[in-house]
Amino acid sequence: MQSATxxxxxxxxxxxxxxxxxxxxxxxxxxxxxxxxxxxxxxFEIRPGEVVxxxxxxxxxxxTLMKIVSGEHAPDGxxxxxxxxxxxLASVGEGIARGxxxxxxxxxxxGALSVAENLSLGDLPRNRMGFVDRSxxxxxxxxxxxxxxxxxxxxxxxxxxxRAGEQQLVxxxxxxxxxxxxxILDEPTSSLTPRxxxxxxxxxxxxxxxxxxxxxxxHRLDEAIRxxxxxxVLRNGEIVSEKPSSEVTRDGIISDMTGKPxxxxxxxxxxxxxxxxxxxxxxxxxxxxxxxxxxxxxxxxLGLFGLVGAGRTELLETIFGARRMAAxxxxxxxxxxxxxxxxxxMTRGMAIVPEGRKTAGILPQHSVRSNMSISSLGSMSPGxxxxxxxxxxxxxxxxxxxxxxxxxxxxxxxxxxxxxxxKVLFARALMTNPKLLLLDEPTHGVDVGAKSxxxxxxxxxxDQGLAVIMASSxxxxxxxxxDRVAVLSLGRLVGIVDRAALSEQRxxxxxxxxxx
Amino acid sequence: xxTLAKAGAPALxxxxxxxxxxxxxxxxxxxxxxxxxxEYFLSSRNLLNVGRQASVxxxxxxxxxxxxxxxxxxxxxxxxxxxSAVVAAVVLQAxxxxxxxxxxxxxxxxxxxxxxxxxxxxxxxxxxIATLGMLSVARGIALLVTGGIPVMFTGWAEFLGAGRIWxxxxxxxxxxxxxxxxxxxxxxxxxxxxxxxxxxxxKAARLAGIDLKKTRLFVFGFCGCLAGLGxxxxxxxxxxxxxxxxxxxxLDVIAAVILGGTALNGGRGSIIGVVIxxxxxxxxxxxxxxxxxxxxxxVVTKGLVIIIAVGIDGLQRREDDE
Numbered sequence: 030m031q032s033a034t035x036x037x038x039x040x041x042x043x044x045x046x047x048x049x050x051x052x053x054x055x056x057x058x059x060x061x062x063x064x065x066x067x068x069x070x071x072x073f074e075i076r077p078g079e080v081v082x083x084x085x086x087x088x089x090x091x092x093t094l095m096k097i098v099s100g101e102h103a104p105d106g107x108x109x110x111x112x113x114x115x116x117x118l119a120s121v122g123e124g125i126a127r128g129x130x131x132x133x134x135x136x137x138x139x140g141a142l143s144v145a146e147n148l149s150l151g152d153l154p155r156n157r158m159g160f161v162d163r164s165x166x167x168x169x170x171x172x173x174x175x176x177x178x179x180x181x182x183x184x185x186x187x188x189x190x191x192r193a194g195e196q197q198l199v200x201x202x203x204x205x206x207x208x209x210x211x212x213i214l215d216e217p218t219s220s221l222t223p224r225x226x227x228x229x230x231x232x233x234x235x236x237x238x239x240x241x242x243x244x245x246x247x248h249r250l251d252e253a254i255r256x257x258x259x260x261x262v263l264r265n266g267e268i269v270s271e272k273p274s275s276e277v278t279r280d281g282i283i284s285d286m287t288g289k290p291x292x293x294x295x296x297x298x299x300x301x302x303x304x305x306x307x308x309x310x311x312x313x314x315x316x317x318x319x320x321x322x323x324x325x326x327x328x329x330x331l332g333l334f335g336l337v338g339a340g341r342t343e344l345l346e347t348i349f350g351a352r353r354m355a356a357x358x359x360x361x362x363x364x365x366x367x368x369x370x371x372x373x374x375m376t377r378g379m380a381i382v383p384e385g386r387k388t389a390g391i392l393p394q395h396s397v398r399s400n401m402s403i404s405s406l407g408s409m410s411p412g413x414x415x416x417x418x419x420x421x422x423x424x425x426x427x428x429x430x431x432x433x434x435x436x437x438x439x440x441x442x443x444x445x446x447x448x449x450x451x452k453v454l455f456a457r458a459l460m461t462n463p464k465l466l467l468l469d470e471p472t473h474g475v476d477v478g479a480k481s482x483x484x485x486x487x488x489x490x491x492d493q494g495l496a497v498i499m500a501s502s503x504x505x506x507x508x509x510x511x512d513r514v515a516v517l518s519l520g521r522l523v524g525i526v527d528r529a530a531l532s533e534q535r536x537x538x539x540x541x542x543x544x545x
Numbered sequence: 546x547x548t549l550a551k552a553g554a555p556a557l558x559x560x561x562x563x564x565x566x567x568x569x570x571x572x573x574x575x576x577x578x579x580x581x582x583x584e585y586f587l588s589s590r591n592l593l594n595v596g597r598q599a600s601v602x603x604x605x606x607x608x609x610x611x612x613x614x615x616x617x618x619x620x621x622x623x624x625x626x627x628x629s630a631v632v633a634a635v636v637l638q639a640x641x642x643x644x645x646x647x648x649x650x651x652x653x654x655x656x657x658x659x660x661x662x663x664x665x666x667x668x669x670x671x672x673x674i675a676t677l678g679m680l681s682v683a684r685g686i687a688l689l690v691t692g693g694i695p696v697m698f699t700g701w702a703e704f705l706g707a708g709r710i711w712x713x714x715x716x717x718x719x720x721x722x723x724x725x726x727x728x729x730x731x732x733x734x735x736x737x738x739x740x741x742x743x744x745x746x747x748k749a750a751r752l753a754g755i756d757l758k759k760t761r762l763f764v765f766g767f768c769g770c771l772a773g774l775g776x777x778x779x780x781x782x783x784x785x786x787x788x789x790x791x792x793x794x795x796l797d798v799i800a801a802v803i804l805g806g807t808a809l810n811g812g813r814g815s816i817i818g819v820v821i822x823x824x825x826x827x828x829x830x831x832x833x834x835x836x837x838x839x840x841x842x843x844v845v846t847k848g849l850v851i852i853i854a855v856g857i858d859g860l861q862r863r864e865d866d867e
Contacts, residue, residue, distance in 0.1 A: 351752060375754035383752045390752075392745040394812045403742050404753045410735040417733075457753060 050113055051076045052211055052242045053098060053129075058107035060093055060266075062474075067093045068266045071107070077210065077240040080233065082253035082274065084246075085263035086286050086504065091246050092134075094263065095213050098244075099131040100124030128210030132217060134246075134337075136196050138203075140189025145170035147188050148203050173206040174198070178228025194221045198229070205232070211242045216337075218249060230256060248336050250279050250541065262286055283537045303327075306465050306496035307348070308360045315355030317343045318520040322357075325465070325496045330487065332511030333500035336540050340520040341500035342384055345467045348498070349381050350374040362464060375404065380458035382451070384469035384500075390454050391442050398424040398438040400453050405460045427456035431486055448479025455486055466490055468499040472506060484509055504533050518542045565818045568804050572825045575832060583835045593714055595824075595831045597782070600720035601626075603823035605775040605794065606801040607727045608658075608768030610819045613802055614731075615764045616744045616811030617672040619661060622772040622798050624683035626791030629653040630776035631687045634698035634786035643701045650702075650777040651770055657683055658769015662762035680795070687788040695787040698780045706781025716778045720820075723771070728816040740764060744811025797826050800851040809855060826850075 051074035060068040068090045075081050085091050096102040097109065100118030108115055111127055118124050121131070138147050145166045146153075154165040170184035179198040182191065188199060201217060218226050233243060233256060247253050253260060254274050262270045262285040270277075270285045304327040313319035318340040325331045333341045346352035348359065350368025359366050361377060368374040371381070383389040392400050402409065402420045409419045424438045433452045435445055442450055451471065458466060471487065472480045487510055491497050501507050507514055514526045516539040523542045526535055579586040586592075605622050612619045632653045637646030657679060664675035708715040731737035739760050742750040751757050775794075780786040805822030807814025829850065833843040 349752075370756065370758075371752055372754050372756040380754075381752055383749075389746075389748045392742050392749055392753075392812075394745045395742065399738065399742075403738065403750070403755070406735040406738055413734050413736065414729075415733055415735055415738060461754070 051110075052112060054108075054110040055094075055098070056108045056110070058094070058097060058104045058109070060090075060097060060102065060105050066266060068097075068104075071263075071266070071268055073261060073268060073271070075211065075242045075244060077242050078237050079259065080237055080243045080245065080257045082245045082247060082257035082260045083263065084248075084250070084253060084260060084282060084286060086502070089263040089286070090266040091263055092215065095131060095215065095244065095246065098124075098211070099129050099213060100127075101131075125207065125209075128208075129213070130204035130207050130209035130211070131213040132197075132200050132204045132215060134215040136193070136200055138188045138196050138199050140187070142188055143184065144174070144182055144186050144188050144191070144199055145184035147199055148173050148184070148206065150203070169206075173202045177202050177205055177232040179225070194225060197221065198225065201229070201232075205236070209241060211244070212236065213244045213246075215246045216248065217245070218247065218252060226252075248541065250282055253282075254279070280534075283534060283541075286537065305360075306362060307498075309348070310358045310360075312344075312347060312357030312359060313355055314343060314347050314352050318347065318517075319356065321517075321522050323515050323522065323525060325498055327464075327496055328491050328494050329513070330491045330497040330499060330511050332507040332514035333498055333517065334502070334504070334507055334514050334536050334540060335517035337502070338519075339517040339540065341502075341517055342469055343520070344517065345381065345469050345498065345500055348374075349379055349467055375461060375463075378462075378464040379467060380404065380461050380463035380465075381467040382454045382458050382469065382471055384473065386447065386450055386454065386474070391450055393441070393443050395442060396439045397433075397435055397442050397445065397453055400442045401427060401438075401456045401460060404457050408461075423460060424456075427460060431456055431459075432482060446479070448475040448483070451475055451479065451483060452486070455483070459490065463495065465496045465498070468497065468501075470501055471499060472501075472503070480506075504536060507536065508533065516540055565806055565815065565821060568806065568818065568821050568825060572821060572828060575825070575828050579828075579832055579835060586831075586835055589712070591831070591835075593709075593712065593717070595827050596717040597714040598830060599824045599827035600714065600716040601775045601779050602794070602797045602801050602826055603720045603820050604716075604723055604778070605768075605772050605798045606805075606819050606823050607723055607816065608764075608771035609798050610802045610805070610807055610814055610816060611727070611731065611737075611740055611764045612672075612768045613799075613807050613809060614744045614811055614814045615740045615761060616747065617665065617761065617764065618676065618799070618809075619658075619765065619768050619772075620673065620676040620795050620799075621657065621661060621679035621683055622768065622775075623791040623794035623796075624680045624687070625654050625657045625769055625772035626776035626779060626794055627788055628657065628683040628687040628690075628776070629773035630698065630780035630786040630790050631690050631696060631788050633702065633773075633777055634696040634780060635690055637698065637700065637702075638696060646698075647701050647705075647777060651773045654773020654776065655766055655770040658766040658772070659762065661769065662765030665765065666758040666761050684788075684792070687790075691786075691788045693788055695785045697784065698786040699784050702777050702781030703784050704781070706778045706783070716782070719778075724816055724820050731816055736760070736763065741812055744808075744813070746812070796847055796851065797823075800847065800854065801826050803851060803854045 054074040056072050058068055058071045071094060083091050093102065097104050100121050100123050103117065109118070110116065118127070139150065148170045149166050154162045154169060156162040167184045171180065174180055174182050174184065177198060179202060182195055182198060188196060191199070197217065201214065204212060218229065221229060236243065245253060245257060254277060257274045260272055260274050260277050260282065261268060262282060264286060305324050306327050308324040310322050312321045321344055333344065335341050343352060347354050350371050350373055354367055366377060392403065398420065401424050406415055409416050409423065427433070428438055431452045433449050433456065435449060442453060445453065468487065472483050475483065487497060487499065499510065508531065512528050514531060514536060515522055516524050516526065516536060518540055524539045605626070609619055609622060629650045633646045633650030636649040637643065661676050661679050664670045665672050705715055705719065710718060731740070739755045742753065742755055743757060743760055747757060776791060780790055801822035802819050803809065804825055805815065805818030807819065829846065830843065833840065
């Protein structure tokens with residue numbers, strides 16, 4: 030698999046007359062967070078002037094690998110060498126000092142400052158009086174923007190008012206201004222216009238011939254093939270293929286990216302679902318999703334698949350009333366429904382297990398029991414006063430039926446493992462006796478054992494007649510559970526795949542639709 | 546003790562206990578010191594006076610505690626005390642109906658509180674700024690209504706503010722009853738549980754189906770209403786409603802809430818702690834009077850107490866983070 034690099038080492042010349050010494054060499058890197066292993070035995074190297082594409086499904090370990098290269102994370106095992114000597118980068122700052130710049134997917138520009146200020150942040154030019162030299166700062170900014178072909182952006186503009194793509198360019202210009210020896214770009218072109226992409230590609234070519242090594246994380250396969258010398262595919266924390274881009278094909282990459290058979294076998298007997306619980310007609314939020322039409326029936330698990338930014342979370346939020354439904358029509362249990370807030374959706378019989386357990390899920394200063402009952406207090410509080418006996422018995426019921434492992438349900442929820450916390454959130458949702466259960470990345474950051482237990486919970490819920498919509502970026506999970514899968518791309522529904530036609534290839538090629 | 550503490554994890558329980566216990570110990574230490582340094586302190590007359598002083602701070606602090614637990618803050622309570630007292634007194638003077646005067650006092654507070662709540666929930670103004678604005682608006686209205694001159698306020702209000710039942714100040718009894726009611730609301734009622742949840746993690750609480758706007762509106766309205774009651778009691782005690790009544794009270798009230806162990810960033814706090822905190826503030830005031838220390842020092846000390854209480858909270862949290 031890694032023969033391509035080895036060869037490169039021997040001939041030393043290559044197409045662009047690259048020097049023999051790799052700029053960065055990783056050997057046998059492993060990394061885990063808690064009990065979740067994210068990278069296993071990853072080895073890879075990049076030389077000056079080389080452009081490498083790093084591809085993989087969401088959660089394959091791409092970002093973690095790049096964070097190790099840039100010094101944000103320390104590896105648990107393995108060696109990192111920069112320019113031939115072993116290093117242990119303690120921080121991003123050290124990485125930058127060594128010539129490594131990482132442009133993250135999440136923007137880190139300061140919105141309230143001007144473009145020029147952002148581009149000089151941390152190193153503002155000063156005049157003799159010690160004040161900021163504004164004209165020099167503007168000059169520098171124009172120079173830095175022109176370098177990546179973004180001269181259309183005016184330096185004095187307030188950064189927060191720019192389009193996401195323009196902000197991204199400012200971010201790239203900032204990284205490029207440091208004259209890095211290695212530039213890591215996470216989805217750099219995802220929000221650029223075709224014209225911006227062209228200028229950006231020109232910059233990449235220039236930087237390459239100047240000897241900068243570049244690593245690209247991208248979902249745009251064609252672009253990766255066109256731009257990169259080498260394509261590296263990560264799957265479940267391991268490198269599964271590494272080939273010169275002249276030898277790869279779009280389909281080949283997709284099949285490399287998909288992988289391991291599901292650990293939880295699909296074992297549902299798809300009954301005839303005829304009672305429609307939820308139906309959406311041309312639903313949109315006026316911003317990130319539009320024209321979504323689909324139905325979910327009683328006892329059915331509908332998967333919601335798509336790449337990052339496809340609009341899965343936004344769709345769930347719109348259904349649940351957490352986001353304004355700007356267009357279209359929704360019917361829930363045969364009645365017209367449009368919720369101004371989640372409270373209304375819950376009273377009508379919806380419940381959600383949201384994405385982001387820590388930020389949007391748990392109540393960290395509350396006990397496990399209070400976390401479970403918080404959505405059901407209405408039904409267990411005759412006259413407003415909470416019936417604590419009932420609360421305790423409900424809690425212990427779900428503790429047993431969902432096998433939530435803890436010493437006492439009065440302990441703080443934070444003392445539980447991620448998987449058990451997630452089960453508590455399932456208990457919270459199920460306790461309200463919903464007709465429709467919305468799940469957003471239900472097994473994110475959960476270890477393998479808890480994962481299959483959660484699959485069982487979901488599957489049982491559907492068997493009892495619940496309609497389930499499950500948004501997930503993990504294909505094996507979708508394959509293991511879903512009766513049908515709706516695929517979103519760039520905020521639009523690009524297809525609904527039936528169980529019989531369900532394959533990883535099919536899902537991915539649909540998800541990539543619209544991504545050039 | 547809240548359900549949270551009783552039903553919560555041992556770690557939290559010990560923390561809260563620790564917090565209430567430390568305030569209680571401070572309270573007792575000052576009491577013992579005063580008992581030895583001034584013979585008058587332990588006289589029933591003085592103690593009852595302290596109780597009376599504590600009760601207005603405590604009553605308003607009950608509402609403030611719920612606001613802070615829900616991750617808000619109400620800086621306007623001092624001015625709301627003033628405007629409620631003045632409006633109640635003016636209505637009483639105009640109509641002569643005792644019950645109406647009292648009711649209008651509470652209603653004025655409620656209206657101010659709901660205005661605060663609407664600014665926070667509908668206009669999404671930061672509670673600090675919204676209530677800071679109200680602080681000025683309410684005080685201004687109190688001055689406008691009276692032309693700056695105190696209005697006589699007797700009758701039922703005087704009974705609430707200065708009356709006694711078996712030697713015990715009526716306001717103190719009222720405070721105990723209200724504290725019990727709010728304690729039950731906070732720990733046993735659905736609404737109280739939702740207030741804690743909102744303060745703990747608003748985003749999660751919203752997705753768990755809690756109506757954030759309604760709940761926040763309630764806490765601000767409730768706090769305003771209790772400030773209105775505080776105004777009636779305070780003015781009744783003096784038999785006169787001064788438009789400057791309650792000036793600077795927000796400091797005592799917030800200090801009592803924080804001293805009682807309520808976390809400024811929400812989700813944590815107990816009503817018993819708040820009452821102890823209010824007692825401590827009243828005792829501090831009393832100490833300055835008894836020891837004959839300049840009232841100016843009293844002002845300095847109050848500020849220091851609030852800073853130290855919040856500082857201790859911050860230090861504890863930093864340990865939590867690490």
